[in-house]
Each structure stands twice: as C-alpha cells, then as structure tokens.
Amino acid sequence: MSEQLLKVNNLHASIDGKEILKGINLTINRGEVHAIMGPNGSGKSTLSSVLAGDPRFTVTEGSVDFHGMDLLSLNPEDRSHEGLFLSFQYPVEIPGVSMVNFMRAAVNAKRKYFNQPALTAGEFLKMMRVKREVVELDNKLASRSVNEGFSGGEKKRNEIFQMAVLEPCLSILDETDSGLDIDALRVVAGGVNKLKTPENSAIVITHYQRLLDYIKPDFVHVLYKGRIVKTGGPELALELEERGYDWIKQEIGEGE
Amino acid sequence: MSKEEVKIDDVVGHDDEYKYGFVTDIDTEIIPPGLSEEVVRLISKKKGEPEWMLDFRLKAYRYWLTLPVPRWAHLDIPEIDFQAISYYAAPTKKEGPKSLDEVDPELLKTFDRLGIPLEEQKALSGMAVDAVMDSVSVKTTHRTLLAEKGIIFCSISEAIKEYPDLVKKYLGSVVSYRDNFYAALNSAVFSDGSFVYIPKGVRCPMELSTYFRINASGTGQFERTLIVADDDAYVSYLEGCTAPSRDENQLHAAIVEIVVENRAEVKYSTVQNWYAGDKEGRGGVYNFVTKRGLCRGDFSKLSWTQVETGSAITWKYPSCVLAGEGSVGEFYSVAVTKNRQQADTGTKMIHTGKNSRSTIVSKGISAGHSQNSYRGLVKVAPNAEGVRNYTQCDSLLLGSNCGAHTFPYIDVMNDSAVVEHEATTSKISEEQLFYCNQRGIPTEEAVGLIVNGYAKEVMNKLPMEFAVEAQRLLSLTLEGSVG
Numbered sequence: 001m002s003e004q005l006l007k008v009n010n011l012h013a014s015i016d017g018k019e020i021l022k023g024i025n026l027t028i029n030r031g032e033v034h035a036i037m038g039p040n041g042s043g044k045s046t047l048s049s050v051l052a053g054d055p056r057f058t059v060t061e062g063s064v065d066f067h068g069m070d071l072l073s074l075n076p077e078d079r080s081h082e083g084l085f086l087s088f089q090y091p092v093e094i095p096g097v098s099m100v101n102f103m104r105a106a107v108n109a110k111r112k113y114f115n116q117p118a119l120t121a122g123e124f125l126k127m128m129r130v131k132r133e134v135v136e137l138d139n140k141l142a143s144r145s146v147n148e149g150f151s152g153g154e155k156k157r158n159e160i161f162q163m164a165v166l167e168p169c170l171s172i173l174d175e176t177d178s179g180l181d182i183d184a185l186r187v188v189a190g191g192v193n194k195l196k197t198p199e200n201s202a203i204v205i206t207h208y209q210r211l212l213d214y215i216k217p218d219f220v221h222v223l224y225k226g227r228i229v230k231t232g233g234p235e236l237a238l239e240l241e242e243r244g245y246d247w248i249k250q251e252i253g254e255g256e
Numbered sequence: 257m258s259k260e261e262v263k264i265d266d267v268v269g270h271d272d273e274y275k276y277g278f279v280t281d282i283d284t285e286i287i288p289p290g291l292s293e294e295v296v297r298l299i300s301k302k303k304g305e306p307e308w309m310l311d312f313r314l315k316a317y318r319y320w321l322t323l324p325v326p327r328w329a330h331l332d333i334p335e336i337d338f339q340a341i342s343y344y345a346a347p348t349k350k351e352g353p354k355s356l357d358e359v360d361p362e363l364l365k366t367f368d369r370l371g372i373p374l375e376e377q378k379a380l381s382g383m384a385v386d387a388v389m390d391s392v393s394v395k396t397t398h399r400t401l402l403a404e405k406g407i408i409f410c411s412i413s414e415a416i417k418e419y420p421d422l423v424k425k426y427l428g429s430v431v432s433y434r435d436n437f438y439a440a441l442n443s444a445v446f447s448d449g450s451f452v453y454i455p456k457g458v459r460c461p462m463e464l465s466t467y468f469r470i471n472a473s474g475t476g477q478f479e480r481t482l483i484v485a486d487d488d489a490y491v492s493y494l495e496g497c498t499a500p501s502r503d504e505n506q507l508h509a510a511i512v513e514i515v516v517e518n519r520a521e522v523k524y525s526t527v528q529n530w531y532a533g534d535k536e537g538r539g540g541v542y543n544f545v546t547k548r549g550l551c552r553g554d555f556s557k558l559s560w561t562q563v564e565t566g567s568a569i570t571w572k573y574p575s576c577v578l579a580g581e582g583s584v585g586e587f588y589s590v591a592v593t594k595n596r597q598q599a600d601t602g603t604k605m606i607h608t609g610k611n612s613r614s615t616i617v618s619k620g621i622s623a624g625h626s627q628n629s630y631r632g633l634v635k636v637a638p639n640a641e642g643v644r645n646y647t648q649c650d651s652l653l654l655g656s657n658c659g660a661h662t663f664p665y666i667d668v669m670n671d672s673a674v675v676e677h678e679a680t681t682s683k684i685s686e687e688q689l690f691y692c693n694q695r696g697i698p699t700e701e702a703v704g705l706i707v708n709g710y711a712k713e714v715m716n717k718l719p720m721e722f723a724v725e726a727q728r729l730l731s732l733t734l735e736g737s738v739g
Contacts (some may be wrong), residue, residue: 052694056686076693086694092687096709105705106695113696145709162695 003030004065005201006170011062013050019060020046022226028170031198035212035237036205038223039245044205045089047223048174052086053079067169080106081113083200085168087159089175094146099158102146103128103165110166131164135191153184160191171195172203177211189214209241222248274531280366280389284472286345291338293317296444299344303413303447306420316433316443323437329571329600330629330661334505336542341507343445345472347389366469384409386450386466388479396450398462408453409464412480415451422453426484430513430550430577438509439546442478446511449479454489454520463719465494468510470530470541476507483513485520487553492523492719505533505568510545518553518580523561525718526574527726530566535624537596540568547574551583551609559586560603561717563726568597573631575604578612585614588714592707592730593626593658602632602663607643607673616647619711622658629661634675636668643673651681652710654703704731 004027011024020043028034038044050057051064053076064071069082094102107127108118119127132142135157147155156176163171173192177185192202192215204215212220212234220236221228224245229252230236240248287298296317300310325336347360367387384398386409402409408419415423433443450466470477485491495512508530516522524547533540543566549558560574570593576585587603605614614634622628628651636643651660664677684706692702708715708727715723715730 052690054690076690077696077698080694080696088691088694092685092691094688094691094706094709096712097705098709101705101709102692102695102697105692105697105701109696109698109701166695 004028005030005032005067006071007065008051009063009065011047011050011064012060013046013057014060015046015057020057020226021050023062024223024226024228026221026228028201028203030169030201032218033196033202033204033215035217035220036203036223036228037207037220037237037240042223043226044223045174046226048086048172048203048205051079051172052076052084077109078113080166080168081110083167083169085163085166085171087156087163087171087173087176089178091147091150091155091159093148093150095148097146099142099144099146100125100128103162106162107165127165131161134164134194135160136187137161152179153181153188156180156184156188157191160188160195164191164195167195169200170203171200172205173215174205175207176204177206177208185211186214209237212237224248224252276529277531279473280362280471282347282360282362282366282471284345284347286342286472286475289340289342289474291317291341291343291445295343299445299447302344302346303416305413305416308420308424309416312428312433313444316440317445319433320437320440320444323440326437330627330631330663331569331571331598331600332627333542333569336505336507338441340474341476342472342474343476343478344447345475346447347471366471367467384462384464386411386464387469388448388450388466389469389471402460402462405458405461406455407458407460408451410451412446412449412451412482415482419451419453422484423451423482426482426513426515427480428513430515430548431511431546435546438544439511442480442509442511442546445476446478446480449481449510450483451481452483452491452493454485454491456486457488458486459489460491463492463494465496467496468508470506470508473504473506476509478508479510481510481512483522483524484515485517485522485556487518487520489517489520490522492525494525494527494719494722496527496529505540505542506531507542507544508567509542510547512545512547512574514549514558516549516551516553516556516558516580516583519555520553521557521559522549523559523719524549524574525722526560526562526564527718527722527729528562528564528566528570529729531568532566532597533568533595535595537568540597541566543567543570543572545572547572548577548604549575549585550577551580551585551612553583554580554609555582555584556580557584557586559588559717561588561714562590562601563711563714563718563730564589564591564599564601565729567599570597570599570601573602573604573633575606576614577606577608578614579608580612581610583609583612585612586717587614587616587618588717589618590621590711590714590730591619591628591630592621592623593628594623594654595626596624597626599627600629600631602630604633604635605645606633606635606637607640607645608637610640611642612640613644614646616645616649617713618647618649619714620649620651620660621654621707621710622651622660623654625657627659627661629663631663631665633665633667634677635665636670636673636675638669640670641672643670643675645673645675647675647677649677649679650710651679652707653681653683654707701731707731
C-alpha cells in the first residue's frame with residue numbers, strides 16, 4: 001500500500017451563499033493519477049479552486065489532509081510551497097510582467113519558505129532553459145509577459161512549464177485539454193508524463209476521454225451535483241465517452 | 257466590498273515606514289517667516305547677488321502680489337499662509353565650500369544616509385551630483401572632470417556670479433515670472449538649484465544629478481534649475497528629492513527651465529519621493545513645480561521621465577515647447593498616490609515647429625483614498641505643418657476608495673497634424689492575484705510585480721542606475737503588512 005498524499009473528507013464549499021460542493025470524499029496516494037469527469041456545472045472546477053485556496057469560495061464543512069498538513073488552514077501561497085499546483089483552465093494575463101521575472105519571484109518565494117537562499121540569476125536562467133524543453137516552449141515565449149497575447153495552446157503549455165519549474169507533488173490539471181488542437185494536446189500531455197514520478201500525483205479534470213489516451217489515469221471519478229457519485233478504473237472513462245452521463249444519473253435514481 | 261478589495265487595501269493602505277523621514281541636527285540659519293520686499297532683498301543680499309538679479313526678483317515679487325491663488329486643479333488644497341513660511345534656510349557654513357574640508361560632517365553623513373556620497377573618492381562613478389539642502393547647494397561632485405570638457409555644472413548661485421552672461425541670457429527665457437502664481441513666487445524668492453551648460457558638440461560623459469533635501473521645519477523650498485544644451489550637445493540629468501516626516505505641510509515650488517539648441521538632446525529624469533504625509537493625510541510636501549523645456553533648435557529633442565511617489569499634493573506639468581523644425585518632445589510618467597495623497601500632473605506639448613513630434617505615456621496608479629489626475633495639453637500652432645502626437649494615458653486603480661481622472665486637452669490649428677489619444681482604466685484583478693498566490697507569490701509581492709509590469713514602459717526610460725532603485729521604490733510604496 002503506497003503512501004497517502006491527499007485525503008479529502010466530506011468537503012462542502014459555496015460561493016455567494018450557493019453550495020457547490022456537497023460532501024466530497026477523495027483519497028489520493030503518491031504516484032497515482034486520478035481523473036475527474038462529469039457534466040458541466042457539477043463542481044469540477046470548484047473542487048480544484050477550493051483545493052488551491054481561491055478566496056472566492058467558502059469552505060463550510062469538511063477537512064483536507066495534504067501529506068500530514070491541514071490544507072484548509074494554509075494560505076494559497078503556502079499550499080503552493082507545500083507542493084500543490086493548479087494548472088488553470090483560463091490562465092490570466094499579467095501585462096508587463098515577463099515570465100522570467102514571474103517565475104523567479106515564484107521560485108524564490110518557495111526557497112524562502114524553506115529557508116533556502118535565492119537562486120542567482122545564472123542558476124535561475126539555466127533552470128529555465130532545462131525546464132522549457134519539457135514542453136518545447138521556445139525562448140521567446142519565456143521572455144514575453146505572463147500569458148499576454150498567448151494562444152490557447154501556448155497558455156496551456158506555459159502552465160505545464162510552470163509546473164515543471166515548481167516540481168509539485170500534487171498537480172491539478174483543470175481542463176488542460178480544452179481549446180487544444182491535437183498537436184498541442186500531445187505536447188502538453190507529453191510534458192505531464194515526463195514530469196511523472198512514483199512520488200507525485202495528479203488530478204486530471206476533463207470532459208473527454210481524448211486526454212486520457214495520453215495521460216493514463218489509475219482511477220476515474222464522476223462528479224455530479226457536488227458529489228463523487230461513481231469511481232472506477234480507466235474503463236469508466238471509455239464507458240462515459242460511449243454512453244454519456246444519463247445512465248449514471250439513472251443509477252443514482254434521477255434519470256430523465 | 258469584495259474580499260479582493262479588502263486585501264488590496266490592506267496591502268497598500270498602511271502607513272509604511274518612510275526611510276528618508278529623519279531630521280539632521282545641524283545649525284541652520286533661518287530667516288523669520290513672512291514675505292515682503294524686504295525679505296526678497298534680504299535673500300538677494302545673503303547670496304551676494306548683483307543688481308540685475310535683485311531687479312529680476314523684485315519684478316517677480318511685485319507681479320506675484322497682483323495674482324490670485326490658482327484653484328483650477330482637481331485638487332483639494334488647504335489655504336496656504338504665505339506669511340507663515342520662512343523663505344530662506346541655510347545650514348550654517350562658510351561661503352561656498354570649495355573643498356570637502358569645509359563641508360560640515362553632519363551634512364556629509366546626511367547625504368551618505370540618503371545614498372548620495374559626496375566625498376570625491378566615494379562619489380558615485382558615472383554620475384556628478386549637486387547636493388542641495390534646504391535653500392543652498394552643499395557640494396557639487398566631479399566638477400573638475402566636467403570642466404575639462406567645458407561643461408559647467410554648479411549651483412545656480414555660483415552661476416549668477418561666475419557666468420552672469422549665460423544666466424542673464426537664459427534665466428526666465430522659458431518660464432517667465434509672469435507664467436503663473438508659483439512661478440512668480442519662485443522667481444522672487446528662489447534660493448538655490450543647479451545650473452548646467454553643455455557646450456556645442458559635447459556629449460556629457462556622465463549622468464548629472466541634483467539631489468534636493470528639505471531639512472529645516474517651517475520653511476519652503478524654492479529651487480531653480482537651468483539647463484542649456486548648445487548645438488549638438490547631449491546630457492542626461494536626474495533629480496531626486498526627499499524630506500523629513502513632519503506633521504506640518506511644507507511648500508516646494510520649483511522651476512526647471514531647459515533650453516535645447518540645434519540637434520541637441522536633453523533627458524531629464526525625476527524620481528520624486530518627498531514625504532507624502534501619514535495615513536490620515538497629516539503633513540507632507542506640497543510639490544507645486546513649473547518645469548518646461550524649449551526645443552528651440554531644429555531636430556532638438558527633450559525627454560521628460562518622472563516617477564512620482566511622494567508629496568501630499570503633486571501639481572506639475574513638465575512641458576515641451578517644440579519650436580524647432582523636426583524637434584521631438586517626450587513625456588513618460590508614473591504617478592503613484594496612496595492614503596490621502598493627491599496628484600494633478602501631466603504635460604503640455606506645444607507644437608510650433610514644422611514636423612515636430614511628441615509622445616506622451618502616462619501611467620497613473622491610485623490606492624487608498626487618494627485622487628490621481630492626468631491633465632495634458634497637445635497644442636498645434638496654425639503654421640506648424642506635419643505635426644505628430646501620440647498620447648497613451650493609463651490608470652490603474654487599487655482598491656475601491658481611490659479615484660483616477662483624465663483631462664486631456666487637444667487644440668489643433670493645422671489640418672496636417674495627426675494627433676492620437678488612447679486611454680485605459682484598469683484594476684488589479686482578483687484572478688491576477690490568485691494566479692500569483694497559487695504560484696507561491698505572496699499578495700504584497702504580487703502587487704509590486706503587477707504594478708511594476710504596468711509601469712514598465714516608463715521605467716525602461718530611466719537611466720539604468722536609477723531604474724532598479726525606482727522599481728524598488730514603486731514596490732515599496734505599495735507595500736505594507738498584509739493582515
């Protein structure tokens with residue numbers, strides 16, 4: 001039995017007084033890839049936002065253990081330092097801030113958290129070079145402003161590049177495949193696979209089986225109306241692709 | 257109020273430590289408060305000025321008496337009692353220190369603490385500094401080296417005595433004492449400032465800089481800077497300013513005049529960090545300054561770059577009169593206001609020369625309960641053919657209690673002119689901050705990063721030595737402890 005990395009226990013969360021997550025239970029061990037699927041509006045993105053500490057959401061009940069720490073008591077930056085990474089569905093643009101400066105701030109903030117000295121400019125640029133290759137990101141992209149004027153595919157590649165730099169133990173990929181053509185998808189998924197180790201884990205949120213052809217999940221969960229209503233192996237994703245979600249709705253007694 | 261707004265207010269609303277807020281304990285000669293013809297004569301006498309200079313002052317003073325206090329700016333300026341201000345304060349010293357031995361060690365220490373070493377051995381290489389404390393110039397570094405190239409860089413008091421012909425020719429030629437209320441006041445009582453003359457064909461080998469320091473309390477600072485770049489000359493000039501933290505308001509009413517001859521170029525950069533007052537708006541400097549350059553020569557160029565973070569109230573419009581054919585004017589500005597600070601700043605580009613061009617990039621940043629206005633004029637004279645202007649005017653709001661305002665005036669009298677104006681207003685979004693947080697960057701640092709990114713276009717125009725300092729200042733200004 002491998003070591004537990006994340007344990008979500010009866011998690012409830014709401015936004016503007018409206019409850020979105022209604023009791024999530026999820027355990028992820030080191031080295032595992034979990035896919036979370038489900039119809040629109042079922043709470044998939046909310047789950048990733050809440051785990052990352054997005055202040056727009058309020059946790060009303062439940063607990064989350066992250067390698068022995070009370071995740072919900074940590075602020076978003078400390079969750080990041082402790083190894084949680086969110087690949088955003090819609091990465092935001094920060095005009096005028098170069099990727100180099102942005103990533104240096106991120107890396108050095110983490111080093112400071114662990115009482116390590118800041119990287120020198122030379123060390124940092126060398127690391128950037130190495131990590132860029134993971135997602136075939138060219139030099140020009142790295143010197144541009146954060147996400148500014150990036151195409152959809154470039155933005156997602158840039159997310160995986162940041163993941164490569166920060167070396168998280170838990171990566172949450174929120175619909176990383178949306179808006180990607182098949183080539184970009186291959187590059188992005190290839191990057192994720194290159195970063196895979198027996199020590200780190202991933203939560204892959206997606207609507208489509210397509211991404212799971214490239215990133216092989218160990219478990220597939222169906223999220224519906226704020227709860228995980230079904231869990232299975234990779235074959236569950238194939239079945240969903242073929243049959244849609246109606247049969248699951250029927251299974252839980254509310255088909256139309 | 258949303259969570260994000262609370263957070264940003266926390267970050268920028270604090271009364272951060274102003275590290276230049278100390279006072280130097282030094283013997284200072286201060287004349288009693290009040291303004292009269294007697295006081296004007298006294299200042300002139302103390303400085304041992306020639307008759308023509310006294311006449312200049314008296315004419316200005318008499319004109320000033322006829323003027324009402326201007327009130328047109330988008331500023332809430334408390335009544336200023338001009339009789340309550342002392343118009344001359346000088347650290348006690350022997351006349352005009354020529355060597356360092358004559359400069360009070362306390363003064364040297366003060367400027368050391370401000371990061372401006374004045375000892376020749378320690379003086380910043382690549383930059384000559386004129387250090388002005390209260391009403392007088394304390395010391396000008398690197399003078400010998402500059403003199404070898406024929407460059408004159410000294411206090412204006414010395415220039416009046418030693419280069420009367422040059423001063424007579426140019427003083428008041430760009431900003432007349434009749435220009436405005438504060439220009440008239442300055443012309444009457446100005447005490448010191450810098451004089452720069454770059455001869456024909458000379459490229460100044462180093463940055464020239466004046467560092468203004470207010471130290472005495474109950475005084476105003478009225479300095480006067482005159483820069484002349486003769487044909488084909490080039491100079492880059494930087495001005496920095498700080499003052500002690502005090503509960504009283506102090507008036508700083510300066511004039512900067514620049515003359516740019518044929519094919520000459522002047523870059524004038526300001527990093528203004530006067531004491532801004534505390535969180536409730538007590539104290540701080542009133543920074544009412546007239547800055548104007550005359551691009552008299554053909555193909556001359558004048559570039560203003562300003563980073564304004566200090567002062568309780570900032571009121572100034574560094575301007576270019578583009579008289580020469582093909583002359584170029586530029587204005588790059590970052591103005592930050594927080595707490596109760598107010599700023600009404602911008603530029604005027606007066607095109608009278610054919611094919612003259614101007615670029616304006618203004619970046620306003622407002623936080624706390626501050627009010628930040630851009631006011632700009634682009635004027636094209638009837639006979640100025642082929643004029644081009646591009647104006648970009650951006651405002652960034654931090655929090656929900658501040659204001660950003662834009663007053664662009666465009667006055668075009670020639671059909672061939674092409675004048676463009678672009679403006680944006682934005683806020684730091686919750687999404688941007690969360691994105692940074694998720695990558696491990698704390699909110700304070702994220703705000704600094706985002707603001708510096710926003711202002712980058714202007715920061716890039718600063719001389720290298722100061723760009724880093726200005727970036728740090730910008731982050732620091734908006735930093736506080738996050739709750």
